[in-house]
Amino acid sequence: MDQCVTVERELEKVLQKFSGYGQLCERSLEELIQYAGGLRREILQSENQDGALSGTISLVMTQCCKRIKDTVQKLASDHKDIHSSVSRVGKAIDKNFDSDISSVGIDGCWQADSQRILNEVMVEHFFRQGMLDVAEELCQESGLSIDQSQKEPFVELNRILEALKVRVLRPALEWAVSNREMLMAQNSSLEFKLHRLYFISLLMGGTVNQREALQYAKNFQPFALNHQKDIQVLMGSLVYLRQGIENSPYVHLLDANQWADICDIFTRDACALLGLSVESPLSVSFSAGCVALPALINIKAVIEQRQCTGVWNQKDELPIEVDLGKKCWYHSIFACPILRQQTTDNNPPMKLVCGHIISRDALNKMFNGSKLKCPYCPMEQSPGDAKQIFF
Numbered sequence: 001m002d003q004c005v006t007v008e009r010e011l012e013k014v015l016q017k018f019s020g021y022g023q024l025c026e027r028s029l030e031e032l033i034q035y036a037g038g039l040r041r042e043i044l045q046s047e048n049q050d051g052a053l054s055g056t057i058s059l060v061m062t063q064c065c066k067r068i069k070d071t072v073q074k075l076a077s078d079h080k081d082i083h084s085s086v087s088r089v090g091k092a093i094d095k096n097f098d099s100d101i102s103s104v105g106i107d108g109c110w111q112a113d114s115q116r117i118l119n120e121v122m123v124e125h126f127f128r129q130g131m132l133d134v135a136e137e138l139c140q141e142s143g144l145s146i147d148q149s150q151k152e153p154f155v156e157l158n159r160i161l162e163a164l165k166v167r168v169l170r171p172a173l174e175w176a177v178s179n180r181e182m183l184m185a186q187n188s189s190l191e192f193k194l195h196r197l198y199f200i201s202l203l204m205g206g207t208v209n210q211r212e213a214l215q216y217a218k219n220f221q222p223f224a225l226n227h228q229k230d231i232q233v234l235m236g237s238l239v240y241l242r243q244g245i246e247n248s249p250y251v252h253l254l255d256a257n258q259w260a261d262i263c264d265i266f267t268r269d270a271c272a273l274l275g276l277s278v279e280s281p282l283s284v285s286f287s288a289g290c291v292a293l294p295a296l297i298n299i300k301a302v303i304e305q306r307q308c309t310g311v312w313n314q315k316d317e318l319p320i321e322v323d324l325g326k327k328c329w330y331h332s333i334f335a336c337p338i339l340r341q342q343t344t345d346n347n348p349p350m351k352l353v354c355g356h357i358i359s360r361d362a363l364n365k366m367f368n369g370s371k372l373k374c375p376y377c378p379m380e381q382s383p384g385d386a387k388q389i390f391f
């Protein structure tokens with residue numbers, strides 16, 4: 001963490017300088033433009049008197065040249081100054097962060113099939129971000145053939161999301177209406193919230209939209225059961241149409257945050273409908289890797305120091321448990337209270353007849369003849385009666 005602070009401090013200095021210089025540059029340029037304007041006027045005035053330059057013009061010109069030279073010199077020295085600050089950021093990064101992470105890499109982990117899978121994950125990530133051209137270029141270069149049907153949902157989602165970001169509701173509404181049944185089945189309030197926002201945008205137009213707003217309110221009908229209160233509030237706000245919603249007790253309806261919210265709700269519900277995770281698997285893995293990397297680099301160094309390099313050779317298993325934080329919890333885990341290990345597919349949790357749960361390995365170790373005594377309540381039972389538990 002300390003390393004981050006050092007780098008951030010250097011970065012802060014650069015940003016401060018940038019904002020200062022920005023204004024300074026603008027001022028110098030404005031002055032120069034004024035000078036040039038004066039010069040132009042002088043020249044225009046003396047256009048009719050042919051012959052050599054008048055005394056005034058040559059004076060103004062000399063001044064102007066001097067001014068330009070000074071300004072350029074000042075800008076050059078400022079540039080030098082800012083350049084040294086920027087390079088200090090780079091040095092701080094080099095000094096405080098480990099640039100060589102190859103020690104924790106596993107040789108040959110991106111060969112053949114894994115390489116293809118990695119490319120596929122990257123392509124899907126770009127589709128999700130709406131960077132279709134990048135995805136297609138990657139497909140071509142890596143020789144991947146991606147099915148069109150795989151791409152289409154992302155193209156559509158991105159189109160709708162882009163429209164929502166600029167407060168255009170129509171594409172999202174059309175999508176929600178055509179998927180109404182499935183959205184309702186997953187308890188989504190997306191369609192209602194879209195209609196609500198459309199209604200609010202009509203309210204903002206004032207009394208001119210009164211008739212249209214009333215007409216539009218019919219769209220709330222399918223949602224009357226679940227959103228009765230919201231609908232009542234919306235209808236109540238119509239009373240204040242004349243004096244403006246912004247001057248009424250209903251001013252909260254205009255909250256700008258709900259536009260950011262609707263983008264999130266749309267992404268979440270549409271992804272759920274299409275059976276996709278909300279976040280791209282690539283960015284999730286990447287951020288998990290960033291959290292785990294320092295711990296892995298440390299453990300690798302310790303392993304090498306103590307000369308027990310054989311310890312970490314299993315390719316799909318880490319030598320230590322790394323806590324990635326709550327954000328990365330996707331499912332419940334169960335640790336066997338007897339073996340003090342997390343249960344796995346090979347060693348699943350088993351429920352005993354008395355209701356206590358231990359791992360299968362613990363169970364196998366504990367039974368005596370054909371009888372098993374529960375380690376918690378001493379109930380005797382047959383090990384065959386234990387049932388596997390799925391979380």
Ligand SMILES: [Zn+2]
Nearest residue numbers: 354356374377
């Ligand atoms: Zn028990």
